[in-house]
Amino acid sequence: SLKNVILHHMYFKIIKNIEIFNECTDIETGYVINNLKMMLFLVDDEIIRQGDFGNRMYFISSGMVDVFLTVEKYQNEIKNQNVDQPNIDSDSEFDNEENTLMKHETRINRLMS
Known part of the structure; x- marks a missing residue:
């Protein structure tokens, strides 16, 4: 079609x-x-919740997102990631979400628009 x-x-x-x-x-x-x-997604919409099971994959084509990552050993906050094009860098900070989705484990980050 x-x-x-x-x-x-x-x-x-x-x-x-x-x-x-x-x-x-x-x-x-x-x-x-x-x-x-x-x-x-509108401003301040929660796209991914930390701790939820991953059953979807998101491709962000434009806009800004805040990624909040809390891990036992450290806390890391990546704010105001401007996304003019989808992120296709395989060494990016977002690789952990890809791995989580594939293993059906819980999400390790929180993603806000």
Whole structure:
């Protein structure tokens, strides 16, 4: 359908640059793209709650987010992360969320818009 062609054009390069999707075939990547759901968050909306089980993955295309990370050994707060493009750096601070999602463990950070 036209919708799928447009979505594929918009998101294919982004998805293929994310490490966990590197090994996916074009068909598998297309499945992911066709099942993306656009979500809009307003200022101070809580997107992810620390301690919740991870059953979704979020791609932030634009805007600003605050990431709050509390770990037993230290507290780290990353504030006002301006996101003009989706973060596709595999060495980013957000890798822990990717690993949490894959293991069905609880979220270790809190993400606010």
